Amino acid sequence: KPVGTAKGVAISGLALGGADGSNYVVTDASNATVTITPRALTSTGLVAVGRVYDGTTVVTADVSGANLGGPIVPDDIVSVGSATGTMADKHVGTNKAVTMTNVVLAGNDAANYTVVDASTATVDITPRTVIATGVNGVNRVYDGTTVVGVDTSGAALVNAVAGDDIALDASTATGSMADKNGGTGKAVTITGITLAGADAGNYSFSNSSAPTVDIATLLLTPVGIGAADRVIDGSTGITLATGGAGLLGIVPGDVVSLDTSAASGSVASPAARVQPVGVAGLVLTGPDAANYSLA
Secondary structure (H helix, E strand, O other), rough: OOOOEEEOOOOOOOOOOOOOOOHHOOOOOOOEEEEEEEEEEEEOOOEEEOOOOOOEEEEEEOOOEEEEEOOOOOOOOOEEEEEEEEEOOOOEEEEEEEEEEEEEOOOHHHHHHHEEEOEEEEEEEEOOEEEOOOEEEEEEEEEOOOOOEEEEOOOOOEEEOOOOOOOOEEEOOEEEOOOOOOOOEEEOOEOOOEEOOOHHHHHEEEOOOOEEEEEEEEEEEEOOOOOOOOOOOOOEEEEEEEEOOEEEEEOOOOOEEEEEEEEEEEEOOOOOOOOOEEHHHHHEOOOOHHHHEEO
């Protein structure tokens, strides 16, 4: 029964007519052939499978619920085996129209049929997550704020489709810490980084750099400490006058003060002359003292 070209045909059932027909017998020698063409079917019920953007127009087809109309010859075994879906463009979108092509029939009698798809398929293409690496905070000296500069000079994008026009835009990027205090390797939250380029709309952004920053202590200058002149006594110790002691450079609003209770002065030589006095034992105190150091 299968489809074919110039298939041999055996002619049977010939009967002779006419008044003298009964006087004869007949054997056919026609060498007849016939071409049997495939029966046309129409497929419906093919479903496009949603996916993440991958830069192509190809969509996977789900043929598990496909139907065939035509109709199929009774007792023939034929079904939809596979198909390919295509969209008009590659971009992200919801309910995008899909054309089913390359519909392939399966089953013992599949070769005897052709198929044209009439499914009304749509698909959702969701954004692809692109990951930024090499984004970090800019180290600085303590200034009493949680604001941190952002360094994107070594930034790169991971997971973008090759050939897509997409780049990192850090023109409005800002960094922040959980608190204002100094420290090493402090975690930084970076916001304001966006994606640029013709294909940016097909992506969502994630920063996996785990940026950190080092906040160094701010140097304060002690002022108002005097040294008391004295007569030579063979020692290098000098009495300090700390009643007017203070600090220059404190960030407004911070609470830090200078403790001179253990302060001591000394000169390099016990000789009688004018000498610079070295001061030791000064200590910073207060809730914000850890963010400062003494010059």
